[in-house]
Amino acid sequence: MARISDLIEDFLKTLIQESVEESIEIQRNELAKFFDCSPSQINYVLMTRFNFNQGYMIESQRGGGGYIKITRLIVDKNSFLQHIIKEELKHSLTKSEANRIISALMEYQFISNREAKIMQAAVDDNALVAPLNLKDQIRGNILKNMLSVLLKREG
Amino acid sequence: MARISDLIEDFLKTLIQESVEESIEIQRNELAKFFDCSPSQINYVLMTRFNFNQGYMIESQRGGGGYIKITRLIVDKNSFLQHIIKEELKHSLTKSEANRIISALMEYQFISNREAKIMQAAVDDNALVAPLNLKDQIRGNILKNMLSVLLKREG
DNA sequence: TCCATTTTGACCTTCTTTGACTTTAATTAT
DNA sequence: ATAATTAAAGTCAAAGAAGGTCAAAATGGA
Numbered sequence: 001m002a003r004i005s006d007l008i009e010d011f012l013k014t015l016i017q018e019s020v021e022e023s024i025e026i027q028r029n030e031l032a033k034f035f036d037c038s039p040s041q042i043n044y045v046l047m048t049r050f051n052f053n054q055g056y057m058i059e060s061q062r063g064g065g066g067y068i069k070i071t072r073l074i075v076d077k078n079s080f081l082q083h084i085i086k087e088e089l090k091h092s093l094t095k096s097e098a099n100r101i102i103s104a105l106m107e108y109q110f111i112s113n114r115e116a117k118i119m120q121a122a123v124d125d126n127a128l129v130a131p132l133n134l135k136d137q138i139r140g141n142i143l144k145n146m147l148s149v150l151l152k153r154e155g
Numbered sequence: 156m157a158r159i160s161d162l163i164e165d166f167l168k169t170l171i172q173e174s175v176e177e178s179i180e181i182q183r184n185e186l187a188k189f190f191d192c193s194p195s196q197i198n199y200v201l202m203t204r205f206n207f208n209q210g211y212m213i214e215s216q217r218g219g220g221g222y223i224k225i226t227r228l229i230v231d232k233n234s235f236l237q238h239i240i241k242e243e244l245k246h247s248l249t250k251s252e253a254n255r256i257i258s259a260l261m262e263y264q265f266i267s268n269r270e271a272k273i274m275q276a277a278v279d280d281n282a283l284v285a286p287l288n289l290k291d292q293i294r295g296n297i298l299k300n301m302l303s304v305l306l307k308r309e310g
Numbered sequence: 311t312c313c314a315t316t317t318t319g320a321c322c323t324t325c326t327t328t329g330a331c332t333t334t335a336a337t338t339a340t
Numbered sequence: 341a342t343a344a345t346t347a348a349a350g351t352c353a354a355a356g357a358a359g360g361t362c363a364a365a366a367t368g369g370a
Binding site: 027039040042043062063065066067068 | 346351
C-alpha cells in the first residue's frame with residue numbers, strides 16, 4: 001500500500017499549490033533519488049497524473065542543466081468540458097482514466113465532492129456488467145452524458 | 156462446521172465496527188493467507204455477505220499497492236431511501252422507472268436538482284450501448300452504485 | 311439422495327515499477 | 341570551430357504486484 005506513484009503525485013501537487021505561478025521546475029533524477037525509485041517512474045507519474053485532461057502541462061529540456069516544468073493550467077469551465085467531451089470521450093474510457101478526469105473536475109471546483117463521487121460510482125466497473133470491450137465504451141458515453149449536464153445553462 | 160466464509164465474514168465485520176468511519180481496507184492475498192484459503196474465496200465472501208443489499212459497498216484497486224475497501228452504508232430502517240433500495244432496486248430498471256426514482260429522491264431533497272440531472276444522464280438510454288436485456292440491468296447497477304454514495308458516512 | 315452453498319484453482323485484467331537503450335543539450339578538449 | 345564527453349530527460353517493453361472471474365469439485369444439510 002501507499003504507492004510511490006501516489007506519494008510523488010501528492011508531493012508535486014503540494015509544491016505546485018505552494019508556488020506563486022502554479023508552476024514548478026524539477027530535476028527528474030533528483031526527484032527519483034529522493035523517492036528512491038527509477039527515473040522513468042517520474043515520467044509514469046507525469047503521464048498518468050499531470051496530463052492535459054488533468055489540467056496540467058509539461059515542458060522539459062534535456063541535456064546538461066535539463067529540467068521538467070509542470071504548470072497548472074487555468075481553464076475555462078465550458079471549454080475544458082467541451083474539450084473533454086469532444087476529444088477524450090470520443091471512444092472508450094478505462095475506469096482509471098474516467099476517475100482521473102472526474103477528480104480533475106473536482107479540483108477545479110467545477111463539480112462538488114459529492115457530485116464527483118456520484119459520477120465515479122456511475123462509471124464504476126462493477127455497474128457495467130458487459131463484455132469487456134463494451135464496458136469502456138459505455139463508460140465513455142455515461143461520462144459524456146453526465147458532463148453534458150454541466151454545460152447546460154441554468155445547470 | 157464453522158465455515159471459513161463465516162469466519163472471514165465475522166472477522167471483517169468486527170474490523171469494520173471497530174473502525175472510525177465504518178470502513179476498512181484490506182489486502183486480498185494477505186487475508187487469504189491469514190485464513191489459509193484461496194484468494195478468490197475472499198471475493199466469494201464479499202459477494203455473498205457484503206453487497207449493496209446487505210448494506211455494504213466495495214471498492215478496489217488492482218496492481219502494485221492494490222487493495223479492497225469495504226464500507227458500511229448507513230442503514231436507516233425508516234427512511235424513504237431504504238424503501239426504494241429494498242423495493243425498487245431489486246432487479247433491473249427501465250429508463251422511466253429510474254427517472255421516477257430519481258425524481259422522487261429530489262422531491263424528498265435527498266439530492267439536489269443538479270445531482271438529479273447527473274444521475275438521469277448516467278442512466279440514460281443512449282449511454283447504455285448494450286443489448287436490450289443488459290441495458291436495464293446495467294442501469295439498475297449504476298443507480299445502486301450512485302445511491303451508495305449518498306449512504307456513506309462523511310457524505 | 312439431491313440441491314444449495316462453499317471451496318479451489320486456472321486463467322485474466324489492471325496498474326505499477328524497473329531497466330536497458332535512445333535522444334538531446336551543454337561543456338570540455340583538441 | 342569541431343569533436344568528444346558528460347549530463348540530463350525520453351521511450352518502451354518486460355517484470356512484478358495486486359485484484360477479478362468463472363466454472364468445476366467438494367461439502368453439508370434437508
